[in-house]
Amino acid sequence: MTDPQNGASRRDFLKTGGAVATAAAFAQSAAPLVHAGEDNTIQVALVGCGGRGTGAAENALSTKSGPIKLVAMADVFEDKLNDSYSQLEKIFAESKQVEVPAERKFIGFDGYKKAIDCLKPGDVAIFATPPAFRWVHFSYAIEKGINVFMEKPVTVDGPTSKRMLELGEKAAAKNLKVGVGLMCRHCKARGELFDRIKGGEIGDIITMRAYRQTGPVGSAYVPPKPSDISELMYQIRKFHGFLWASGGCYSDFLIHNIDECCWMKDAWPVKAEASGARTYRGDCIDQNFDTYSVEYTFDDGSKFFLEGRNIDGCKSEFASYAHGSKNSAVISTAAHSPAKCRIYNGQKLGSKKDLVWSFPQPEPSPYQLEWDHLVEAIRTDHPYNEVKRGVEASLVTSMGRMAAHTGEVITFDDMLNCSHEFAPDLEKLTMNGAAPLQTLPNGKYPIPQPGIVRDREFG
DSSP states (O other): OOOOSTTOOHHHHHTSOOBOOOHHHHHSOOOOOOOSSTTOOEEEEEEOOSHHHHHHHHHHHTOOSSOEEEEEEEESOHHHHHHHHHHHHHHTTTTTOBOOOGGGEEESTTHHHHHHTTOOTTOEEEEOSOGGGHHHHHHHHHHHTOEEEEOSOOOSSHHHHHHHHHHHHHHHHTTOOEEESOGGGGOHHHHHHHHHHHTTTTOSEEEEEEEEEESOOGGGOOOSOOTTSOHHHHHHHTGGGOHHHHSHHHHHHHHHHHHHHHHHHTSOOSEEEEEEEOOOOTTOOSSOOSEEEEEEEOTTSOEEEEEEEEOTTSOOEEEEEEEESSEEEEEEESSSSSOOOEEEETTOTTOGGGEEEEOOSSOOOHHHHHHHHHHHHHHHTOOOBOHHHHHHHHHHHHHHHHHHHHSSOEEHHHHHHOOOOSSTTGGGOOTTSOOSSOOOTTSOOOOOOTTTSOSSSOO
């Protein structure tokens, strides 16, 4: 297993693969897992009731391998919880899979404990809060013997990455099943493309390109704080705007493109160098750049170029591509699902006469498949632990972000062993407490200053 201690390296990470259950594994014979509940119902607790948490809960309740129901919810915002409950209760009104009475709706930083305490060993907790809280919630779930689905990214800096690796090993030792919301890895189209690339159909991958270029993302743009909300609660509500909470828009949004490209390469980059800028922020005072341009380098010297932009009035693109020594491939196009994977002769992507393979449409939703795989692993008691790969993907993402924010070349080992933790003592936060990030005397938050602040991402 991975050595989580100081001095750990990328080599240590790559010695062993993550224990990821696949559809093929499910077909193998195995004695069914007897769930703790006599009726074999898997109970679910939702911690973090925003859009992603609500979507994850909907996918969980839509699995078809046996009875499953939502029994508890927790958030720090009552309106988020109530909106999520109303949406889910409406969707599953006929099946009656949402059974969350008032006494099992919890508001506050300790709500996750109360929600998890409503479960039994063998049940599942969904963690869809801002990523900074992932290790705190995961620790308690392991203590209670609860299976977990956690949204990505799972870490935002070096210290939390090492912490999560240790927790992942503890979960594996207790035979807990853990899914991470990098759903592209569960996509059938991308899976077949990966097999074809490994089979040599495009030759050796030399270059990959990925783009997430859209207009401004509302949750990542933070205007001055209103007077009717505390600093801490404002930063959590606007978590995409703050590095401590989410890794910013770079980590939260670009991780999918990064992960799917690294999957096709079947490797993690060894270093990243990048540039970025704040261009059209207006009165917004968050910590994000508007543009990111990153060059990742793999151990064999091949390159992966990533372009992120959130500016109105510009060309939009949301896709990933691979260029091999023989042919080229579309890894994804038009967002995450459907992927519409394709292989072309030569390097003329999009040329109809050069198209040699495309995945048949329509594609199964990878958002649903990741839940089908997790629940099947629980019911059949197959090994299933995506923590290590989730940490690796999060770390490589942070590596590119830090390269842009500092103006330095950042290696995998640099990022893993960087001692700067954005939000130490996060587990001690209270509703009326101070925020991990404070404004400067001018009322603005500290922002990255490439070339000036080079040992961490802001002053």
